[in-house]
Amino acid sequence: MARRSTDHDVLDRVHGLNEARLQRDVTPWVVPSAENLFFSGVAGLDGIGEEINAEWVRCEPMGLSRPKPDFTVGLRRSAFRNEELEKLENYGTPQNPFYFTPDLSFPFLICEAKTGRIRIDQADTQNIHSASIATKAIVSLYVAAFGREHEKTKALLGRVLVFTVSDNNRMVNLYGHYAVAGMNSSDDDGDDTVDSYQYFRYDIAIFSLSMYDGRERFRAYNFVRNLYDRFAPQHLERIREAVGSVQRPVPHTGLSFAASDIGLDEGSSQQGSEAIASQENAVFRTPSEPASASQKRDMANMKGQLDKLLRQLQELGQHSRDKEERMERLMEQQKMESKEQLEQLTGVISRLQELMDTS
Template structure:
């Protein structure tokens, strides 16, 4: 901070929040994520989003205060921390699927949720590892055993199946932030998380059918994940989808196709406090329709892809699957993520050189490989010992049988001799 004539002046080197926000958008775009819509969004998907806004669901399981106190609550949480906002306001905006299930709403038993859970089993796309305020996805019980075997064999941090240890394929993500700047931060975090979730579904179809298959192409331009951003005054609803990447050239000048690009569609924006509260439960109604109408489609879409995958060869010896591998704190971050967090940080710290990060990642992988090789060698030695022990036991048993047979033969020969002598004597 510089001072002039007793007046404090801001340091010119300090980045403003808007500059920091634009820096995040730039990193997202470098990873193919764009905070805007595309003309390639399918009309059918647009109509479906409009249909999700229709109807009315009476809110079930109010928070711990009467409905006529909402205006007072909205005023009181203004300027307070996010925890108060999530506790007092979010349940009116995004109802809990599990609470609805326990309240008797049918058809939600396969839906699970996480609160402030870090996505430890997926690779980020330009920002720090997601940790949404509220995430809704599929529980393990939503899949059959054969489907789980295929998914666990398929899943990696680059192609995640489980995003947290207990939740797979998220389809609804909510971020709650205070103030107008806060809701912009929520939008940024949401599009990052939603793009990772969208990419997971597209990559699943590529693995199951191939990039050029009709079913894979039909996913492009179709909303696959939804997000909700809100503060104590307004709610933003978005749909997220993928499109084919633009043609580019590699270092040799050959045309290549970048995998996919990710966009969002502005579905609606509601006010929680204006218009005499007429829009207050519009987001709640949208989410209820999402649970009833989109969640079954989401599950069936994943099952369709999994059904076309080959069943994995049963594992012997080492009992681990690719989906069991998570990203640790070091290897999960891209080289520039050491300077970026989901919070609106002001200063940046020096980032680790990419070469050093790669060396550390290689060392971690080498350590894991050495550990697996040691386990394999130990199992091999144990198997050889067991085999040798069985051979020894078989040899001893065979020798014992031979000895017993010889003794029985000698006894039988003696009996025959005695019978013959008795016959001759008579």
């Protein structure tokens, strides 16, 4: 008769194997997939998205390396209204990120899985880096919206804004991450800054996957489910509150454009269709016209500006050449005058010498 495998068999089997096996076989026990739950019919998760081994290409790291968590949960584009997206896309920079990957914004749950007891400490360290960036992003948004000294910004300090999970085939570490104000409250000019904030973690729990006959095996799973049900809506509302006070973007005029407008942004090709759809209800609507007509007009405008710039450069060059010629003539004239003065002075000295000799 075939032997039926147990959960203990799975934990023993993945011990010493690579991280891919650990992530495939064990991590789903620890961190449930929000998108799989949504596809299964769980309500209230449509605005939550996730990434697997996705590099955070749209944010500035706080260390030498760029985060690439094993599993990240955050907010999808559909979680925001059109006017909120318009503000956030105008606000977002690598220093003040909105999107962390091309499809995920404001992460609130980060997971790293490592094999062995020693490497779980490495998972903790990686999570600290990633969570600090994610926490800083929320604080930065509040500073931009309300200012550093506002009560809403101060209310964020000491509050857990991001959670992390580190696991191997035996244990699970749960942490909460938060920010506190540093010693310096502003820069030299007295402007608001987030550089002086410091970021810490809070130990929530350590669970065993194998001890106590596996009684703790799904405690982390249940904790994460509660995050999806209770924390994620608060996380979204917290961000919306700040976005409501962020300054509205100024519509582009002339040839002012961002790099993402011409396809230099990695995510622009994936987000293009969504961005066009969102314009239907936007405040500043783009006129409907053939793409070729718009391109020809833009090319004509650009050619006109380039021609004007070329003329200015030519005029500047001619002016420089005229100035050089005038300087050369002036120096030659001064040289001639100096020569004449020297000859006159030499004559006077000679006559004085003759007078002295006759006397």
